[in-house]
Amino acid sequence: MREKIRCFLSALPLCVLVVFLNACALGPVQSSVPRTYFLNPEISWHNPRPSRERTGAAVLLITQPRAQAGFDTGRMAYLLRPYEINYYAFSQWADAPARLLHRLLVENLDKSGVWSAVLQTPSAIPAQYRLDCDNVVLEQQFFSKPGRTRLALRAQLIETKTQRILASRYFEFFETAETDDAYGGVQAANQAAAKLITEMAHWLEKVFNEAG
Numbered sequence: 001m002r003e004k005i006r007c008f009l010s011a012l013p014l015c016v017l018v019v020f021l022n023a024c025a026l027g028p029v030q031s032s033v034p035r036t037y038f039l040n041p042e043i044s045w046h047n048p049r050p051s052r053e054r055t056g057a058a059v060l061l062i063t064q065p066r067a068q069a070g071f072d073t074g075r076m077a078y079l080l081r082p083y084e085i086n087y088y089a090f091s092q093w094a095d096a097p098a099r100l101l102h103r104l105l106v107e108n109l110d111k112s113g114v115w116s117a118v119l120q121t122p123s124a125i126p127a128q129y130r131l132d133c134d135n136v137v138l139e140q141q142f143f144s145k146p147g148r149t150r151l152a153l154r155a156q157l158i159e160t161k162t163q164r165i166l167a168s169r170y171f172e173f174f175e176t177a178e179t180d181d182a183y184g185g186v187q188a189a190n191q192a193a194a195k196l197i198t199e200m201a202h203w204l205e206k207v208f209n210e211a212g
Helices: 001-025 099-112 182-211
Strands: 035-037 059-062 074-082 085-095 117-120 129-141 148-159 164-176
Touching: 001 059, 035 182, 059 099, 074 182, 085 182, 099 117, 099 182, 129 182, 148 182, 164 182
Parallel strands: 035 085, 059 117, 059 129, 074 129
Antiparallel strands: 074 085, 129 148, 148 164
């Protein structure tokens, strides 16, 4: 009996090491220090329309984007395998990604120079067009190598006077994370957000020009 106990105790450190290594391999690196992150991508607009040429353009109203179930939270989501969502324990967004995107869309679409003004709800100022976004997803994926971040949403441009949908499009972007941790996901998320907003601005301009 004593011999069995000695064998068990001698093997215990090795078992603990194996479990630890397996745990590291199955998930992202997590810090025990609480951290909060922003979506604040750097976007450069080439030759935006001068303000004096924007007075005749239409006003765009952007409603609050709606998140897909499981993503309407400031918790940072990651997937170890498809269809199963997990959240970092000590890392979070400053707000739910859909609400962070709302501010980014208003600020950057206004900088694009296509619209005379870009407003966010609620607003008492009348707008000729409305942009609705839903099914917002922001997740870090670890079931592929290297890990990557996925940002996706559906957008609809609506003519407010007639309530007619002028165009609808699904946007989806993947960005490889440099590190398999929360900060690597944040960096990739900001890169994906920059591409999404830039592509959406070009799409809206094309639809607006065709509608006019």
